[in-house]
Amino acid sequence: MKLFSPPLILFLIFILDPLACEEKSSKIQSSKERIVELPTDPNNKAEEEIKITDIETEVIAARQTNDNTIKDQLVGVYFMPSWNTSPDPNRDIDSFWSCLMGLEDCSSIKNTAVWGPRGRVYDNRYPYEGPFLDRKPHPSLGGFYKRDDPQVARKQLEYMKSYGIDFFAYNWFFGRHYYYHRYFGPQSTLYYPEGWQIDPNRDGRVAVPGLEEWNEQLTVLLQENEKLPPEKQMKWAINWCDDSDDRWRLWIDIGSPESISAGRNYEGEKPDKALYLKVHEKITQLWIDKYFKRSDYLKSEDGRPIVYIYFPQDTESRAAFYGITMRELLDRSKVIAVRNGLKGIKFIAVASGAMLPRERQYGMPTQWRANNSKEIWRGGQYVNRLLFQNYVPRLKGMGFEGLTAYVYHNFLSLENRSFNDMRRTYQSHWNRWSEFYKNDPNFEYQVPVAMGWDYRPAGGTWPQTTGFPSEPEKDRVHSNKATFKAKLEDAKKLSEKYQSSNGSTIMICCWNEYLEGNHIEPTEGHGFSYLEAIKEVFLERRMGFNPSPLVSVASSKNP
Known part of the structure; x- marks a missing residue:
């Protein structure tokens, strides 16, 4: 998943008297016991302390077990929402379908922020190779369906469940900069924590900004899911994607002279720091109020809701600008969850990155630094970059209890130029991180699997401001049912070998990453073949069927 620009969301802003509100900032103190202080009410009128070490001791004790039997794998899949890219509210241009069908309406190839002033440039050396109609969803889903079609959502849930997928991790986005008005009809239904401060003189303008983005599909999926009998419902989890630099730039623009003038x-x-922390508390409270208390939300064995965080280095870097560590952010969320009657939250990092010293400029940043600390809206730089193998050992200390990936593009000098290459790359990561964590029962490596990579519908790998992709040869990482099934078999075998540390979860990318060539959802091109592979490896094994022969990396051919 690679995103470059958030959608434009228009809000009516009432220009009245200046907002006069003062909030005491929440405090996080670093100490031997890592005591986190949070307000008991949203207006910060009182404070109480919760000792994180006490919570962690109870959680660890609850997770420990003497059961060494091999458990069935839990199979998860990432779900990527699409969105309307049209500036005209009366016209819907789907971010996926528009790029599969041609050039005219594809916002990805017109994005000047990543492709330069001319957008993606096509010529004899870098020709257009679309349209990509083999990726059109299967007729049983209605072809290029509407994002919020309940019948499509029900079919998607049905296919996931019947083909052996246990849960989906929905890529969840939050625009932390949006202010809205509780007394204005279209905005009155937007989530805002009960009792939190608003300005009645400005049409109920919220004191703490931020709202969910691209959640149309999640809403309809959950509505349809709860209509199903419990045994047919899908479990699901949040995969928080806080990776967009565009969203960060909109955040730091709050209160700039231009924003006030406009x-x-x-x-x-x-x-400032106080508002940043309040927005984080709002995000956590939203998760609790809307999602965590649902019976279909994915929880750990000890009953804690599970949250995946995509590219944690981005969240860490921006928090570090305020002198806040990732550990403090995650601990803050855990405390809020406990205060709301939950047992905490289990956070899993979804991470990958550059590994060679010559690639350090593309490494994983740990801090964002403003060009001008007094005028942060002027932008800044991501600094203190680490290579992936140096970043991963920090995760447990950051508050995570597990690691998985979305897509691995390389392992040291191994790079993906075919699906055979990808299988070798993945096996190298699997072995390294399974071995690294094998003696730690309190941190799991969830084995990731991907069906391939082909970014051509969005312009190619990787966008450059020259208008051309830098490595288009990497857009041929294609699998078929046999080679994908073989990769699943490898993942299952490794997961069982390291189950004492890896747990039993296998994460598949992805249900519907159509622009990246990671879409196991049935299509006109590959039909149900990828779902059939999952069913044969996982679901039929649970029911006692014998496995089909493996296809080795050495003998399999890249179709």
């Missing part, structure tokens, strides 16, 4: 903000609204 009426987007009022005097006194600024993206």
Whole structure:
């Protein structure tokens, strides 16, 4: 998943008197016991302490077991939402379908922020190779379906369940910069924690900004899921994608002279540390109020809701600008969960990155530094970059209890130029991180699997401001049912070998990453073949069927 620009969301802003509100900032103190102080109410009128070490001791004790039997794998799949890219509210241009069908309406290839002033440039050396109609969803799904079609959502849930997928991790996005008005009809239903401060003199303008983005499909999926009998419902989890630099730049623009002049903000609204922490608390409270208490939300064996965090280095870097560690952010969320009657939250990192010293400039940043600390809206730089193998050992200390991946593109000098290459790359990561964590029963490596990679519908791998992709040869990582099934077999075998540390979860990318060539959802091109492979490896094994022969890496051919 690679995103470059958030959608434009229009809100009516009422320009009245300046907002006058003062909030005491929440405090996080570092100490031997890592005590986190949080307000007991949203207006910060009182404070109480919760000792994180006490919570962790109970959680660890609850997870420990003497059961060494091999358990069936839990199979998860990432679900990527699409969105409307049209500036005209009366016209819907789906971010996926528009790029599969041609060039005219594809916003990905017109994105000047990543492709340069001319957008993606096609010529004899870098020709257009679309349209990509073999990726059109299967007729049983209605072809290029509408994102919020309940019948499509029900079919998707039905296919996942019947073909052996246990849960989906929905790629969840949050625009933390959006202010809205509780007394304005279209915005009155947007989530805001009960009792939190608003300005009645500005049509109920919220004191703490931020709202969910691209959640249309999640809403309809959950509505349809709860209509099903319990035994047919899918479990699901949040995969928080806090990776967009565009969203960060919109956040740091809060209260800038331009934003105040344009009426987007009022005097006194600024993206300082106190507001950053309040927005994080709002995100956590939203998860609790809307999702965690649902019976279909994925939970750990000890009953804690599981949250995946995609590219944690991005969240870490931006928090570090305020002097906040990732550990403090995650601990803050765990405390809020406990206060709301839950047992905490289990966080899993979804991470990958550059591994060679010559690639350090593309490494995983740990800090964002403003060009001008007094005028942060002028931008900044991501600094203190680490290579992936140096970043991973830090995860447990950051508050994570597991690691998995979305897509591995390389392992040291091994790079993906075919599906055979990808299988070798993945096996190298599997072995390294399974061995690394094998003696740690409190940190799991969830074995990731991907069906391939082909970014051509979005312009190619990787976008450069010259208008051309830098490595288009990597857009031929294609599998078929046999080679994908062989990769699943390898993943299953390794997961069983290291089950004492890896747990029993296998994460598949992806249900519907159509622009990246990772889409196991049935299509006109590959039909149900990828779902059939999952069913044969996982579901039929549970029912006692014998496995089909493996296809080795050495003998399999890249179709």
